[in-house]
Amino acid sequence: MICHTSSMPASKIPLYSALVANLLIAITKFFAAGITGSSAMVSEGIHSLVDTANEVLLLLGIEKSKKPADKQRPFGYGKELYFWAFVVSVLIFGVGGGISFYEGVTHLIHPTEIQDPKWNYIVLGIAFLFDGISFLTARKEFRRQRGKTPFWQAVKSSKDPSTFVVLFEDAADLLGLITAFLGVFLGHHYNNPVFDALASMVIGCILTFISIILLRESRSLLMGEAIDEEALQQIIKIIEGDESVKSVLHHRSMYQSPEEIILALNIIFEKELTTTQITTSITRIRELIQTEYPSIKHILVEPDSVAT
Numbered sequence: 001m002i003c004h005t006s007s008m009p010a011s012k013i014p015l016y017s018a019l020v021a022n023l024l025i026a027i028t029k030f031f032a033a034g035i036t037g038s039s040a041m042v043s044e045g046i047h048s049l050v051d052t053a054n055e056v057l058l059l060l061g062i063e064k065s066k067k068p069a070d071k072q073r074p075f076g077y078g079k080e081l082y083f084w085a086f087v088v089s090v091l092i093f094g095v096g097g098g099i100s101f102y103e104g105v106t107h108l109i110h111p112t113e114i115q116d117p118k119w120n121y122i123v124l125g126i127a128f129l130f131d132g133i134s135f136l137t138a139r140k141e142f143r144r145q146r147g148k149t150p151f152w153q154a155v156k157s158s159k160d161p162s163t164f165v166v167l168f169e170d171a172a173d174l175l176g177l178i179t180a181f182l183g184v185f186l187g188h189h190y191n192n193p194v195f196d197a198l199a200s201m202v203i204g205c206i207l208t209f210i211s212i213i214l215l216r217e218s219r220s221l222l223m224g225e226a227i228d229e230e231a232l233q234q235i236i237k238i239i240e241g242d243e244s245v246k247s248v249l250h251h252r253s254m255y256q257s258p259e260e261i262i263l264a265l266n267i268i269f270e271k272e273l274t275t276t277q278i279t280t281s282i283t284r285i286r287e288l289i290q291t292e293y294p295s296i297k298h299i300l301v302e303p304d305s306v307a308t
Contacts, residue, residue: 012062014138014166019055021130022048022173025123032123039107040183040199041120043100044127047176047203050096051169054088058162061085065257075298078257079222085161086218092169093211101204104197111193120184128177135170142167157228160258161218172210176203224254227261231293235263238288244269244281249304256297263289264300278303 026048033041061084067077142163146154155164183199186192227235236248250266267285269278282301289296 012059012162014134014141015055015059015062015162017137018134018166018170019052019059021134022051022055025127025130026052028123028126032119035119036117036184037112038117038120038180038184038187039103039112039193039196040180040203041123043103043200043203044124044176044180046099046103047096047173047207048127050091051173054091054169055166057084057088057091058165062162075256075262076260078255078260081257082161082218082222085165086215086222088165089211089214089218092172092207092214097204097207097211099204100207101201104200104202104204107197107200108194111197113187113191113193117184117188121181124177124181124184128174131170131173131177135167135174138163138167138170155213155217158217159221159225159255161214161221164217165214168210168214172206175206179203179206221255226255227253227263235289235293238292239265239267239285242281242285242288244273244277245285246270253296259295260298261293261296262298262300263296264302266302266304268304 026045029041029045029048032038033045058081061081064080064084065076065078067073067080069076142154145158145160145163149157158164179199179202183196183202186195187199226232232251232253236251239245239248246268248265249268252264254262256262267282269281273281282303285301286299289299
């Protein structure tokens with residue numbers, strides 16, 4: 001998907017909402033884990049702490065991506081956002097998933113009985129409320145951006161990781177909370193800490209699964225994705241509709257950031273045109289494209305002499 005004149009830049013509200021929610025939840029989860037000795041609650045605390053750091057890194061990426069172009073980065077710093085989104089995906093896998101699974105294995109080998117589950121239930125309830133609000137906020141923003149595009153197609157075609165990363169994080173949070181609740185409840189009900197340890201391991205697996213999805217999408221964005229075919233055909237139609245153009249020979253495009261695209265074109269102009277006329281035509285074509293597609297910030301045009 002590509003943004004037109006009616007483009008809707010991503011909102012930071014889901015990020016700030018998730019940041020505040022995860023920080024408060026992490027503190028309460030560790031407090032409850034310290035009182036009850038629950039392995040699943042420790043894993044959930046780690047999970048929320050990692051998520052808090054992730055929101056900070058994504059906000060950092062957004063700010064760095066806005067840095068203006070300079071001699072060292074002539075096309076700007078837009079890909080900073082994609083880099084930090086990739087780092088966040090690695091953190092979810094390595095820190096969130098890995099430590100949660102390790103915590104579960106440790107408590108499986110050295111089980112610890114849950115002393116008083118009421119604190120776990122209180123904290124899990126509060127966490128579910130805050131994470132639910134954060135999830136609904138992120139989902140609303142993602143639905144606003146994707147319009148009528150099917151969910152998974154929108155995830156694959158989205159060029160803004162700050163939105164879908166938070167959405168998947170919040171979904172993992174809710175699944176983790178349900179898993180932690182079951183672990184605490186079954187462990188206390190049957191007086192068997194194995195359930196709590198297994199819940200921690202399941203939370204680790206959930207985070208690992210989510211991180212694999214995010215790693216794949218973030219890697220693709222970092223390597224550079226092209227404009228979608230439908231938009232590209234519309235751009236070619238605009239170019240070839242100009243009276244000075246015979247045809248578009250080659251085209252290459254790449255997203256630098258959600259709102260910044262590089263487009264390189266090889267255009268065959270009518271052979272009777274002078275150099276001055278071709279220069280005027282290139283300026284006119286750039287203006288036509290950027291009027292319809294303002295996200296295309298850099299348009300490189302190379303006149304080709306393969307006219308027949």
